[in-house]
Amino acid sequence: MVFSSLVFLFRFMPVFxxxxxxxxxxxxxxxxxxGSLVFYAWGEARxxxxxxxxxxxxxxxxxxxxxxxxxxxxxxxxxxxxxALFYDIGMLIAFKYTAFIISTLNSVFDLELTVPVxxxxxxxxxxxxxxMSYVIDVYMQRYEAENSxxxxxxxxxxxxxxxxxxxxxxxxxxxxxxxxKLHYSVxxxxxxxxxMGLGCKVIFANSLGNIWTGCLAAGYxxxxxxxAWMGIAAYTLQLYFDFSGYSLMAVxxxxxxxxxxxxxxxxxxxxxxxxxxxxxxxxxxxSWFREYLYxxxxxxxKGTARTxxxxxxxxxxxxxxxxxxxxxxxxxxxxxxxLLIERLFLKRFLxxxxxxxxxxxxxxxxxxxxxxxAPSLEDAVxxxxxxxxxxxxxxxIEYFYTYWYIFAAAVFFATPVxxxxxxRHRDSALSYVFLIAVFLISVGILVDxxxxxxxxxxx
Amino acid sequence: MRFFKNCPxxxxxxLISLGLFVYGILLTAGVLPASNTVNLSVDxxxxxxxxxxxxxxxxxxxxxxxxxxxxxxxxxxxTEYVPDEELVKDLGIDTGKDKEKPSEEEKEKTDSEKKDxxxxxxxAERSERMKxxxxxxxxxEAFKTRLxxxxxxxxxxxxxxxxxxxxxYFTGGDTVIIGDSRExxxxxxxxxxxxxxxxxxSYGVHQVFTKKWIDSELGKLTLExxxxxxxxxxxxxxxxxxxxxxxWADESTFDNAYYQLIDMLKYYQPEAVIYVQSIINxxxxxxxxxxxxxxxxxxxxxxxxxxxxxKEHVAYLDLNSVFTDEEGNLPEYYASDGxxxxxxxxxxxxDFLKNHAVLSSGSDTQxxxxxxxxxxxxxIGEGKEAEESDGSGGEExxxxxxxxxxxxxxxxxxxxxxxxxIEIEDIAPANGENNNNDTTTTGDWETGEGIN
Numbered sequence: 001m002v003f004s005s006l007v008f009l010f011r012f013m014p015v016f017x018x019x020x021x022x023x024x025x026x027x028x029x030x031x032x033x034x035g036s037l038v039f040y041a042w043g044e045a046r047x048x049x050x051x052x053x054x055x056x057x058x059x060x061x062x063x064x065x066x067x068x069x070x071x072x073x074x075x076x077x078x079x080x081x082x083x084a085l086f087y088d089i090g091m092l093i094a095f096k097y098t099a100f101i102i103s104t105l106n107s108v109f110d111l112e113l114t115v116p117v118x119x120x121x122x123x124x125x126x127x128x129x130x131x132m133s134y135v136i137d138v139y140m141q142r143y144e145a146e147n148s149x150x151x152x153x154x155x156x157x158x159x160x161x162x163x164x165x166x167x168x169x170x171x172x173x174x175x176x177x178x179x180x181k182l183h184y185s186v187x188x189x190x191x192x193x194x195x196m197g198l199g200c201k202v203i204f205a206n207s208l209g210n211i212w213t214g215c216l217a218a219g220y221x222x223x224x225x226x227x228a229w230m231g232i233a234a235y236t237l238q239l240y241f242d243f244s245g246y247s248l249m250a251v252x253x254x255x256x257x258x259x260x261x262x263x264x265x266x267x268x269x270x271x272x273x274x275x276x277x278x279x280x281x282x283x284x285x286x287s288w289f290r291e292y293l294y295x296x297x298x299x300x301x302k303g304t305a306r307t308x309x310x311x312x313x314x315x316x317x318x319x320x321x322x323x324x325x326x327x328x329x330x331x332x333x334x335x336x337x338x339l340l341i342e343r344l345f346l347k348r349f350l351x352x353x354x355x356x357x358x359x360x361x362x363x364x365x366x367x368x369x370x371x372x373x374a375p376s377l378e379d380a381v382x383x384x385x386x387x388x389x390x391x392x393x394x395x396x397i398e399y400f401y402t403y404w405y406i407f408a409a410a411v412f413f414a415t416p417v418x419x420x421x422x423x424r425h426r427d428s429a430l431s432y433v434f435l436i437a438v439f440l441i442s443v444g445i446l447v448d449x450x451x452x453x454x455x456x457x458x459x
Numbered sequence: 460m461r462f463f464k465n466c467p468x469x470x471x472x473x474l475i476s477l478g479l480f481v482y483g484i485l486l487t488a489g490v491l492p493a494s495n496t497v498n499l500s501v502d503x504x505x506x507x508x509x510x511x512x513x514x515x516x517x518x519x520x521x522x523x524x525x526x527x528x529x530x531x532x533x534x535x536x537x538t539e540y541v542p543d544e545e546l547v548k549d550l551g552i553d554t555g556k557d558k559e560k561p562s563e564e565e566k567e568k569t570d571s572e573k574k575d576x577x578x579x580x581x582x583a584e585r586s587e588r589m590k591x592x593x594x595x596x597x598x599x600e601a602f603k604t605r606l607x608x609x610x611x612x613x614x615x616x617x618x619x620x621x622x623x624x625x626x627x628y629f630t631g632g633d634t635v636i637i638g639d640s641r642e643x644x645x646x647x648x649x650x651x652x653x654x655x656x657x658x659x660x661s662y663g664v665h666q667v668f669t670k671k672w673i674d675s676e677l678g679k680l681t682l683e684x685x686x687x688x689x690x691x692x693x694x695x696x697x698x699x700x701x702x703x704x705x706x707w708a709d710e711s712t713f714d715n716a717y718y719q720l721i722d723m724l725k726y727y728q729p730e731a732v733i734y735v736q737s738i739i740n741x742x743x744x745x746x747x748x749x750x751x752x753x754x755x756x757x758x759x760x761x762x763x764x765x766x767x768x769x770k771e772h773v774a775y776l777d778l779n780s781v782f783t784d785e786e787g788n789l790p791e792y793y794a795s796d797g798x799x800x801x802x803x804x805x806x807x808x809x810d811f812l813k814n815h816a817v818l819s820s821g822s823d824t825q826x827x828x829x830x831x832x833x834x835x836x837x838x839i840g841e842g843k844e845a846e847e848s849d850g851s852g853g854e855e856x857x858x859x860x861x862x863x864x865x866x867x868x869x870x871x872x873x874x875x876x877x878x879x880x881i882e883i884e885d886i887a888p889a890n891g892e893n894n895n896n897d898t899t900t901t902g903d904w905e906t907g908e909g910i911n
Contacts (some may be wrong), residue, residue: 010476010508021462147734184465191469210660217644219802375795395647432468439472443479447512 001042002163003194003249004201006446012039017256017453029154029177032257036159040122047121050091055153058089058131058213059119059146062138066145081139085132092128095121100324116429123163125321129288134170136292143174151177160253164246166264173259180258189426190255192435193248196422199438200245202445204410208238211250211399212373220374220382224393228386230400235373236366237410240269243282267416272357273350274338274364285321288312311343312336322372327380338364476508482744483511489653585681621774621815623829628816629654633692633731637682637720638662638699641739645699648802649809655693657682664700664716667723682720686727693728694819701738701760702798705752714763721771732819733773734812737761740779743788746796752798754787774817781811 001008016035023031027128034129041048061084068077134152138145146152152170155177161168215223215231227442247264254261268281275356278286294314300307319332342350350357367384374380412418425431463470485491487510628634630653636642638658644657657673671679675688686693698720704713717735722732738757740746746753761779768775782800784790789797793804800808819826 006509010480014473014476109721184462188466188468191466213796213799217799217801218648222648222802265489398647432471435468436471436475439475443508443512444516447509447516 001039002244003253004198004442004446006443007042009198009443009446011222012042020037020257023420025060029150032158033150033154036154036157036162039159040157040162044122045121047119047124050095050124051127051157052153054088054091054127054131054176055149055156056096058084058135059149059152061087062135062145062152064145065135065139069141077139079346081135084135088128088132088135092124095124097320097324098286104326126165126167127162129285130161130169131156133167133288133292137169137171143171146170146174158257158259160250160257160259161261164243165282166247166250166262167288168259168261168284169288172262182258186255186258190252190257192426192431193252193255195435195439195442197245197248197250197252198442200241200248200413202442203438204406204413205238205242205245206445207406208234208241209409211235211403212238214399216375218395220379220386222395223386223388223391224395225389225391227396227399228383228391230396232366232370232373232383234385234403234407236269236348236362236369237414238375238405239369240265241410256443267414267419269362269365269414270358272343272353273347274361275342275347277361277365278335278339285318289318293317301378308340315339325376327371327374327377330377331368334368334371336414479508479511479515482514483508486510486514490669567860620828620830622818623814624816624823624826625813625828626651626826628813628826631694633694633819634697635693635695636697636699637667638736639701639703641702642697642699642736644799644802645805645808648805650805651809657685658699661703662700663703664713664720665704667716667720672859683723686724690727691730693731694823695816696724696728696731696733697726697736698734699738701757701764702752705756705760710760710763713760714767717764717767718771721767721773725771730819732817733771734776734815734817735768735771736776737764737778737799739789740783740789742794742797743786744789744791746788749895753815758787763797773817774810776815778808778811781807 001012003009012035016031020028020031020035037048040051061080064080065077065084065262068080098118099115102113105111106113106115134146136157137143146155155168155170155173158173211234212231218227220228244265251261251263262284264282264284266280266283268277271277292327294310297305297310299310315332315336316329317329317332318335319328322328322331350360356375370383370387371380372381423433463473482491486699492579502816632653632655634651635655636646636651636658639662640658640660642658643656643660644663646654646658659672662670662672667682669681671681671684673680673682673685677684677686677688680688700717702712718826721733721735724731738760740754740757741752746755761777765775780789782789791797792801794800814829816823816826
């Protein structure tokens, strides 16, 4: 189930929250757990067992790690820890990367192994990272292992962040799971955030998505230069509203449940350097990698050469996390190179400029999305060639006339101006009217349109 | 109660949702009359709310545009189309009652003139062909379909055979396509110039009388108005509707809307050949993930469309005979989103239309390159392609064509047929190379819940 579906809005949400608010405090976690199971199993019941296994395995191993805390048990501790990591990463690789690895082996060694067709379990990249953060923290003795299987299960399978983030670390919701207070104002605000996220997703992302689909349908090799630029600009906005809209809905739902989830986006397209961009885009993923990969590797404290190597590792993994294909690897490397250059000397100059640095960042990010969005590396090359050679054509005109106002509005809403206004006028009549209109328009669009994909759904 | 007082925004949303839900229940239960243009396009997963929202939207847009409701609930009666008087007045064209007589005369005059011209052209062409040693039978066949006695009221088939034609058939400015985003894609990527496209994303068959979106010098027009404005201009009309309407609960509504569309087209474009195109199936992955937009439902709708076409005596084109694999699915690499045919495979569609043409006027005979007497003989496309371009042969998969019958096909046009099929050779090799890449990479990170 996705949030921007009528089933979720008008069936799941009312029924779930009605029960959730009515039951006494002690029953809230079981209700949340069962409700989330229903949510997860709605689309794909067979992989529910996988996430439940993940809960049980990691729960048991974390308890064991916690029990053997004495120095003389350190080998045993380490074995349990490595076993947990092995299980988590192994599952992720098995279900996400098997086909990629086999087809790569085939092409490198000229083998003819059959490439299996594996449907990616919903949200496996997200929940694996969440549970890994828990096991690592327990191993590092940042906190005790959770004694309640239900609490850990509720954490992992909690429906707001289950399938597309934000990646919530266990430390953040640990206290909330045991004891949380529901405040009326927070619940109400959560609903507002949810409606805003819904609008981002349905009004902006879905309609802008048609432009990119248009490029794809035309075939990258056939589009005019202007259409190529328009297409990637549309995709840039679509991806942002798609993903940040989803995260916003998740944060809103979290508030309605009584949790405070971290913000996942902070207006990334106004960044003045690519370094800054990655501090504003998918923040929870970036900080996960920093916390659990970059710093354990030594971060920047072991000399320049080691820092560069660590960055390389982090960005290769980041690329692969986004998709099991070579263009994602290249996409990661692309950011590694840019971030390295910025780190070495460019950032100092960028920080001084206001306009140029933003154009620079936006362009580099857009080129990055070409790599990211193209179905294959060859397609990306073709697309770049269409962008940078002169190909006259009128194919963009129809799209321009249909979508220019959505484009303009989307650009405006990607800046911090509306968010700043909303924060100040949260309870004003105007923001009520605006949000109710957003809700009605979104529902109106959802009823008609069946184009409702989530770009970050299969991660 | 305190809850609602303290959460004003949440309460408003809850109230709105509740209102929609109750209204939807009342609509579906028949307690309240629903807007006719909508006909409760019910999403089976969500009966109440979507019906209510559809209804409110329809009423709202009718209110804004000042459009009257249209009734699709009555049973179909052929040729009952009557133009709206206001429409005629608004557009200021001579289809009105007061001007009826002179205009009819005028029309007849031009018609008879046209007929004479056509007859002359026909004679010339005929003698030309006779000189070339071709059988007179061919031309008899050529005009068979236009003759009234051939309307075959007993069998219901007015088109008992299809011609193969060249590009010129489509590019004379008298071809119009009407439909949803897939038909729109055809208009954009078919490579045929001069086709008038009245196809738009999420356009539905129930909107042809109400949705004002076609640009003209008079402002935005509905399809009906555009047809009235271009009265008699079109000779070939290709229609594809159905995918966006899949969610409708009442299938007879869809049929009735389709009948009314065809009747309207017949009224304004009496000379035109009307083609009802089947709804193209979706890919397997798409079909599996949706309980509405799956191939089972599409097949059922196509059966209904076939009946519509038969009753209306118009041509039915089974596009799935060339687009689907053995299991009846659209191959994954044809459509990145499972639905919309990619540009590089559009030639399949184009070729199919070229091989399934009905002649609308004498001048069309100049484009003819072949003739097949059977109604849905799909081998004609295959046979030709195997002959002419080896590269693309493997992609077509339409096993069940009856070969023995098609051998009777009049192969008059083998020499001329090159003109219509030149592009195939240009495109085909590229396709062969790219197929493998596409199948492995699409659908990895995009779920493709989309249509329109």
